Amino acid sequence: MARWLRIGELAASCGVSIRTLHHYDELGLLRPEAQTEGGHRLYGEGSLLRLQQILTLRTLGLSLRAISELLDRPDFDLIASLRIQQEVLRQRQEELARAQQAIADLLQYRLETGHWDWQRVTRATTAVRQGEEGDVIMEKWYSPEQMERFAKVAETIPATEIEAIQNEWTMLLADVRANKHLDPRSSEAQALADRWQELTERTTRAYQSDPGLLQVIGEKYREGAFEGDLRMPQQDDFAFIQRVLDARQA
Amino acid sequence: MARWLRIGELAASCGVSIRTLHHYDELGLLRPEAQTEGGHRLYGEGSLLRLQQILTLRTLGLSLRAISELLDRPDFDLIASLRIQQEVLRQRQEELARAQQAIADLLQYRLETGHWDWQRVTRATTAVRQGEEGDVIMEKWYSPEQMERFAKVAETIPATEIEAIQNEWTMLLADVRANKHLDPRSSEAQALADRWQELTERTTRAYQSDPGLLQVIGEKYREGAFEGDLRMPQQDDFAFIQRVLDARQA
């Protein structure tokens, strides 16, 4: 166990002001774990982790009060929270992509026609404002049920299996994308489809402990929520595999 | 020219509160263009466009005062500003991607070793805080020089040419990525390299009116700013083309 961190060190290493840490102390959001004789605040490494949570949740739009209540909830699970943060950050990226697309659309119309399309303007305006409400995140992702889901997955599936599956998907997707031009009837294409089906089954098996989670993920796919994230299978990829499987029937 | 918008309509169509519009009126940031006899505010379509700017710049972290000064600057160019916003939104996405990656890293280490790596924790903590400073954006993108650059490009390059070039790049990149496995000496690979060089030259020619802009973009490439954005050429793509060109010498 390393040394104590003084307030200035903690602030510097996390990129916040000392006043901010004072404020969090006042609110009871981040209390120093000890103090010197003279009353200087001393923080341990656990504080660092808690501060990471606070700052991430804050940039996701939660109020300090909401964060405080969340972190002190008895069912709060740090690992689950980190997974949720990954997920919400990914979603935020897609919202930004949509906003950017809306502006591109607006610009293109203007440059082509010479005047503004007011509907496109409102679309661009509302698009950029998406996902700034913290309460939504709170309800959607940090509800006790979701929290439990994510925690349960972490408990019941060995970490090595999750990682292995992720790696397999990465490799398979790379292969698929590099071979989209293949004839669906070719043996290489068929082999890819086989790997796809096996890996799908293995994934399903791993997440079996909570069928609800799989369902949630399935819905998100249908919403197109993962479109644009190249670590995930895309419409394109599905389409290719489908073509290969169809060729199998004929 | 369509009807006037009453304050409630404008608020609803842009997803902000009436109070917010009142506030912007007080600040002189967004003044109604007319009023009824009774003193009700009436907004025209120009207001919609100005509001789009305000809200986008606000989510990018600018203060209302800064936005006000920016929008009233004599050299302010709306088209240029929209282009800049696209660019900054893209950058913001990458920052989020990096933050997400930092959390993934943190999680993976924890799941593998069973304890926390404090350096990874601080990395995750600082990563999520990147790009929340509005002043940086102001200096980096809305400096008079940058503004002029973006405006000049819009003036001197026909919109159709810009769009055509973007389309060409999209198609070329798709082809390159689908054919990375090709032998660099094959005629198909050589053809791709030819298209790459022609398109590079065409792009350079288009942006010729402002060599400074090309230089800025070049620097950003070297910073890796576009890595992860698949609409732009990636390290991978450059590497492939380079291999093909090298094969040409031998």
Place this chain on the structure above:
DNA sequence: TCTTGAACCTCACGTTACGTGAGGGTGTAG
């Protein structure tokens, strides 16, 4: 041991960007 400068402490008021009523006028459909 004593000094000295950086780092820290506690008030306490200031700021930004609105939220939230209170109390009262306006617009227009029937």
Place this chain on the structure above:
DNA sequence: CTACACCCTCACGTAACGTGAGGTTCAAGA
């Protein structure tokens, strides 16, 4: 001409800190 949704102007409240003022503590060096 009335009913009701919509709008007006104060004016105080709030969240999340910023910004000194004035004094104390810490740790390294003489």
